[in-house]
Amino acid sequence: MKKLLLVLSLGLAVLTGCNDKGANTPPPLITDPVLPPVTEEFSPGETVTITGSGFTASDEIWLRMPTKADGDIQATIVKQTPTEITFTVPQGLPEGECTLVLKRGGTEMVLGKVAIGESVPAAAARLYGLGDHGVYEIDRQTYALTPILGDADFDFSSSNVYDASKNTIYSIEWYEEYENIPDTESKLSSGIVVKSWLGTLDLNTNTFNRVPLKDDIDYFACLIDGSLHLLAVPLTDDDHIRLYSVDPATGTQTEVIDFGSWATAFGVSSDTYDIAVYSTPCLVSGRLLMAFSLYGADSHENRFAAFDLNAKTMIPGNTIPFGSDDTEGNVCFFERQGETYTAVVSQNGTSIDSPFNTHFLTFDPENLAAGETVYTLDNAGCFDPQYDPVTDRIYWADYWEQSGTEASGDYTTGTDLYTFDFATRKAEKSFTWDEMIWTLVLAR
Incomplete structure (x- = not known):
């Protein structure tokens, strides 16, 4: 009986810990985010649009490289509404997948991945x-x-x-x-x-x-x-x-x-x-x-x-x-x-x-x-x-x-x-x- 009570107590402690952890998780910055499929590549200079609910004018989009040593690179936002945000892919990014991060003040939210394609020479201004x-x-x-x-x-x-x-x-x-x-x-x-x-x-x-x-x-x-x-x-x-x-x-x-x-x-x-x-x-x-x-x-x-x-x-x-x-x-x-x-x-x-x-x-x-x-x-x-x-x-x-x-x-x-x-x-x-x-x- 003591052994059974001990197991039940441990189980309750685990459940309680899980609930506490969930309670400390901050709410998402936006809901229902939709990104382009990773099969679609975007070259530096091209624009990417993300849809969702709850975007604000203070939101920033950053691209996170596969290795943290490369650091995050901020993208320039060209259009923003409460339900979508469009940004320009920065120059100088390597080809391959990178992670999109939404930052608002001191909080950030990982949105997903986007595929970066080969740089295309831009037309002279x-x-x-x-x-x-x-x-x-x-x-x-x-x-x-x-x-x-x-x-x-x-x-x-x-x-x-x-x-x-x-x-x-x-x-x-x-x-x-x-x-x-x-x-x-x-x-x-x-x-x-x-x-x-x-x-x-x-x-x-x-x-x-x-x-x-x-x-x-x-x-x-x-x-x-x-x-x-x-x-x-x-x-x-x-x-x-x-x-x-x-x-x-x-x-x-x-x-x-x-x-x-x-x-x-x-x-x-x-x-x-x-x-x-x-x-x-x-x-x-x-x-x-x-x-x-x-x-x-x-x-x-x-x-x-x-x-x-x-x-x-x-x-x-x-x-x-x-x-x-x-x-x-x-x-x-x-x-x-x-x-x-x-x-x-x-x-x-x-x-x-x-x-x-x-x-x-x-x-x-x-x-x-x-x-x-x-x-x-x-x-x-x-x-x-x-x-x-x-x-x-x-x-x-x-x-x-x-x-x-x-x-x-x-x-x-x-x-x-x-x-x-x-x-x-x-x-x-x-x-x-x-x-x-x-x-x-x-x-x-």
Whole structure:
């Protein structure tokens, strides 16, 4: 009898241990995941779609190599909904099966395996220059400019996006117009109104169409789930930042998200503070990354920020390094091989004529903070960098004016083409044009 009781007790202990273990197992991040069959191979650069229930905007997809020494490699997510997620297979992966891991915060879930095929040489991306008097296709070997749009009075900003599905570039144009308006109607200088347009450059037909947008608003273009959107930052007494979908043919805007007051998010009063936007939005893991200059009568700080598309909130980030309180600057973001980088441009001095310096840094999109400095380029700016995964390089235009005065008419203008090679960690001036090129767009 004692022996039987002992067996029963041991059995109960085993069952109890199993139940305790099950109780400590965290719930799955998603349910009903469906992956492509392992018989289907995906080459680097191709996209993979996973379906399921419960995906969130903060989810990340990582590829785990057969040997842990190879580490996990993060994939770039190109589309995400609550029921599916699509990512691009990173470059440089070996052929064979690897494990897909879904990560959310500090938790991860193994989804299954995917077959990686042979790398297929990618087609060379086309490089375009948006200039003061025209739009040009740029020869990637000789850097010769071929006009594809005639001479016109363009006012391109650095807010440009390329839509590969339509082979189209969308661009924001703006300029300041003087009008007789009271100070109370605008926070801008008396009599200045900011006019904006949305430009559509169809690269299939080399035609351009421009439609007007609302006055006194800074607009920034971005693609979300393959559709054109505008992030709108009012320059008047309205301090709410909003996201709109937009019809490129008419400029008609439909509000998608009101992110609320930037003054409230930063903990200041909009009566005593203003903001200037120093970057175009970069979509990473469901967040639009941005950079702001927040300034009041006695204070000035440059901060990273993000707009969370899932939580519909604005999130202030860390202070931007290398920034100066009383000089101009710019901040850009780009992705490379599943990692995010930022280019911080600041003036090397306190004078408006001081030269620019550029700092390339790694960036943590979760904590909105800059990391290690990858490279520092003295006496040159970097505006709207274009990353090419085929060459593993960044391309950008740095325009300039020199000699003489504008009043005397003997000043000269031009643009330097810069490249940064990640393999050599070296930046160099590759070419100089006589034309004023505001920004580059890489069509890939």
